[in-house]
Amino acid sequence: MAKKVVAMVKLQLQAGQATPSPPVGPALGQHGVNIMEFCKAFNERTKGQEGTIIPALITIFSDRTFTFITKTPPATFLIKRSAKLAKGANNPKKEVAGSITKSQIKEIAQLKMQDLNAKDMEGAIKIIEGSTRSMGIEVVEG
Amino acid sequence: MKPSEKPYKIRVDVRAEKGSEELLPEGIYDILPGQGIWIEEKGDDVIIKAYPSDVEEFVDYLRKSNISVKDVNVEKEVSLDYAELTKKYFRPIRIEDVTILAPWHKKRKSEKCIVIEPGMAFGTGRHESTKLMLKLMRHIDMEDKSVLDIGCGSGILSLYANVLGAKTIIAVDNDMDAVLSVKKNLTLNDTSRIETACTDLHHIKGTYDIILANLDIQTFTRRAGYIKKLLKSGGFIVISGVLVKNKKDVLPLFHPLSLIRTEKKNSWCGFVFK
Numbered sequence: 001m002a003k004k005v006v007a008m009v010k011l012q013l014q015a016g017q018a019t020p021s022p023p024v025g026p027a028l029g030q031h032g033v034n035i036m037e038f039c040k041a042f043n044e045r046t047k048g049q050e051g052t053i054i055p056a057l058i059t060i061f062s063d064r065t066f067t068f069i070t071k072t073p074p075a076t077f078l079i080k081r082s083a084k085l086a087k088g089a090n091n092p093k094k095e096v097a098g099s100i101t102k103s104q105i106k107e108i109a110q111l112k113m114q115d116l117n118a119k120d121m122e123g124a125i126k127i128i129e130g131s132t133r134s135m136g137i138e139v140v141e142g
Numbered sequence: 143m144k145p146s147e148k149p150y151k152i153r154v155d156v157r158a159e160k161g162s163e164e165l166l167p168e169g170i171y172d173i174l175p176g177q178g179i180w181i182e183e184k185g186d187d188v189i190i191k192a193y194p195s196d197v198e199e200f201v202d203y204l205r206k207s208n209i210s211v212k213d214v215n216v217e218k219e220v221s222l223d224y225a226e227l228t229k230k231y232f233r234p235i236r237i238e239d240v241t242i243l244a245p246w247h248k249k250r251k252s253e254k255c256i257v258i259e260p261g262m263a264f265g266t267g268r269h270e271s272t273k274l275m276l277k278l279m280r281h282i283d284m285e286d287k288s289v290l291d292i293g294c295g296s297g298i299l300s301l302y303a304n305v306l307g308a309k310t311i312i313a314v315d316n317d318m319d320a321v322l323s324v325k326k327n328l329t330l331n332d333t334s335r336i337e338t339a340c341t342d343l344h345h346i347k348g349t350y351d352i353i354l355a356n357l358d359i360q361t362f363t364r365r366a367g368y369i370k371k372l373l374k375s376g377g378f379i380v381i382s383g384v385l386v387k388n389k390k391d392v393l394p395l396f397h398p399l400s401l402i403r404t405e406k407k408n409s410w411c412g413f414v415f416k
Binding site: 003009010011012013014017018019020021022023024025026027029032033034035036037038041053055061062063064065066067068074075076077080112115116117118127130131133134135 | 151153159160161162163164165166167168171175177178179180181182183186191192193206207208219222224225227228231232259260261262263264265266267268269272295296319358
């Protein structure tokens with residue numbers, strides 16, 4: 001196929017819940033793609049992961065067709081999952097909502113290395129640790 | 143209606159370091175009625191675009207997070223009916239003797255129509271290479287012939303072969319999304335005469351009177367030999383997806399077949415070999 005990429009769009013959406021309203025509508029509408037078709041395909045592909053945010057990278061071609069890939073949930077969701085929490089602390093400065101081990105932090109950093117603004121692994125770990133603390137989750141040895 | 147009176151949504155654009163979209167607190171999504179964000183890359187930064195129900199709460203979430211925010215801009219964005227917008231982009235188009243419609247268009251009995259749901263498979267009829275394929279196909283007598291459509295995308299070429307009276311049509315693609323899209327388009331066109339398969343080119347068996355291949359130079363370079371083997375003696379190969387500047391590289395690949403027709407549209411070209 002004579003596919004020529006005209007745009008790439010990145011969205012982070014609730015699994016199984018995409019609708020043509022913003023942000024999907026304006027993000028894809030400006031490139032003239034069939035917005036409903038994207039929503040249907042995204043919801044189909046993320047079925048069963050409801051309650052999680054899923055990043056989608058959409059490639060748009062010159063005849064206004066598109067493809068997309070979905071990625072692992074954002075780092076904050078992976079942290080929350082590792083700490084086995086329903087959500088982070090309401091007031092992270094005063095309250096500890098749970099804990100996560102250093103090796104779990106490293107795992108998340110490895111998985112998200114290319115999506116973070118980190119020069120190396122050490123930098124990625126620091127970013128994940130910082131986010132973990134800002135969620136009121138303690139980092140423990142292990 | 144003045145622009146200021148149009149319904150609008152509040153959009154917050156947050157400029158932050160690349161990767162910040164990974165670090166947004168999960169609770170932030172609860173105050174986004176669209177349940178998501180849109181991320182645009184700007185050099186080493188990203189612009190996170192969100193439509194929060196409560197701007198102050200949104201900014202408060204950002205403040206508590208581990209993101210170093212460089213700039214926050216609040217914009218009024220005019221609300222549009224995005225489903226209607228899609229319809230505006232995909233109006234009926236006439237190519238050769240056939241009209242390409244979307245499922246929401248009314249079929250006209252007086253003209254030949256092909257219905258294509260514009261989506262994830264290439265072939266909405268809006269690309270030069272598709273138009274060239276249809277133009278080249280129109281000059282071939284397909285009545286009672288067997289047709290193989292390689293890299294079928296949306297199935298638009300197979301559906302046109304159907305219009306032209308081909309006896310058997312097989313549409314193949316190595317992309318499952320494309321094959322699912324063809325199946326849907328077959329239903330939209332009330333035809334079950336086209337067989338579909340999700341397979342790589344080198345797994346295709348048999349020989350065919352007419353082979354349709356709107357591919358690209360890389361695939362032709364690697365696979366032209368195999369495509370030729372699938373052709374019945376005296377049959378036709380119709381190809382496109384070739385840029386005019388690559389014509390000289392593509393033509394020898396189909397030797398010893400003779401080039402019987404060439405068409406060009408903007409920077410794209412297409413050929414028929416016999």
